[in-house]
Amino acid sequence: MSGETVRWVDSHCHLFAGAETPGTLLDRAAAAGVAWLMCPGIDLETSLQSRLIAGDYPDRVIWAAGLHPHDATNWADQGARLSALITEADAIGECGLDYYRDLSPRPVQRIVFREQLELAGSLGKPIIIHCRDAFTDIYEDLETAGLGEKAILHSWTGGPKWTKRFAALGVTFSFAGMVTYPTADTVRRAAAVAPPERCMVETDTPYLSPQAHRDLPNEPAFVPLIGGVLADVWGMDIAQAAATTLATACRVFGFGDE
Ligand SMILES: [Zn+2]
Numbered sequence: 001m002s003g004e005t006v007r008w009v010d011s012h013c014h015l016f017a018g019a020e021t022p023g024t025l026l027d028r029a030a031a032a033g034v035a036w037l038m039c040p041g042i043d044l045e046t047s048l049q050s051r052l053i054a055g056d057y058p059d060r061v062i063w064a065a066g067l068h069p070h071d072a073t074n075w076a077d078q079g080a081r082l083s084a085l086i087t088e089a090d091a092i093g094e095c096g097l098d099y100y101r102d103l104s105p106r107p108v109q110r111i112v113f114r115e116q117l118e119l120a121g122s123l124g125k126p127i128i129i130h131c132r133d134a135f136t137d138i139y140e141d142l143e144t145a146g147l148g149e150k151a152i153l154h155s156w157t158g159g160p161k162w163t164k165r166f167a168a169l170g171v172t173f174s175f176a177g178m179v180t181y182p183t184a185d186t187v188r189r190a191a192a193v194a195p196p197e198r199c200m201v202e203t204d205t206p207y208l209s210p211q212a213h214r215d216l217p218n219e220p221a222f223v224p225l226i227g228g229v230l231a232d233v234w235g236m237d238i239a240q241a242a243a244t245t246l247a248t249a250c251r252v253f254g255f256g257d258e
Helices: 022-031 044-056 069-088 106-123 135-145 160-168 185-193 220-234 238-253
Strands: 008-010 034-040 061-065 091-098 127-132 151-154 172-175 199-201
Touching: 008 199, 008 220, 008 238, 022 034, 022 044, 022 220, 034 044, 034 091, 034 220, 034 238, 044 061, 044 069, 061 069, 069 091, 069 106, 091 106, 091 135, 091 151, 106 127, 106 135, 127 135, 135 151, 135 160, 160 172, 160 185, 172 185, 185 220, 199 220, 199 238, 220 238
Parallel strands: 008 034, 034 061, 061 091, 091 127, 127 151, 151 172, 172 199
Antiparallel strands: none
16 A cells, blocks of 8 residues: 555444544544544434534544434424424435334325435535435435435445446445444445445444454444445555545535535
8 A cells, every 4th residue: 555544534424322422432433544424313412412523533533414204203303393403404404214124104204205315406515325225215306306416325235236226326335343244244235336536435434344353332433343344345546445435425525625
């Protein structure tokens, strides 16, 4: 790697939910070469926590406000305050559809997802999307919304076919620890057909620890383990994969813009 500095971005980590304080997690992330981090909320309370953390580390952490599909029924209570908070946030999310766990009724999930997509369109902000067993409906809504690379499919697990279809919409993919699991060949085949210049790396801290640390809570310092697998899949060296995914995160999220 000829001595150049390798710098990564963690495009999705819930720093408020980590096993340790954000400060400790950020120290270890810095030592691992993680330059910037995106901290998305999952509801009103955690979106406010994300704003606080980003305020404490303005040169390293940006934040997003949104309502997770599991809690979509809370939009009735939280929607107005979340919509106001979203106008201040760097991005919207995480939001989306989860037809695997179905913790909120699907029609409610859909309405609340569309509300947040509309805000993304009207405010011109990136939106972080959770998609579990809901590819058809997310595809339909993103095709209508036309957000291009500002639509970020987080912790992407779609197979190669869906990856190609979504790639044709110009979306951004974010790959998490699953890509390191021996059983997750589908995710690696998805990464292989995703355009590297439209991809980011995330930990989804504290969930989905990469294979080498599956016994531990996940943390941003593990980003290079996930990025290393992407580098293999893309036939790049580590520095090239880090630079490519960092450039995507900077473009889509505006890291480093003052
Ligand atoms: Zn998440």
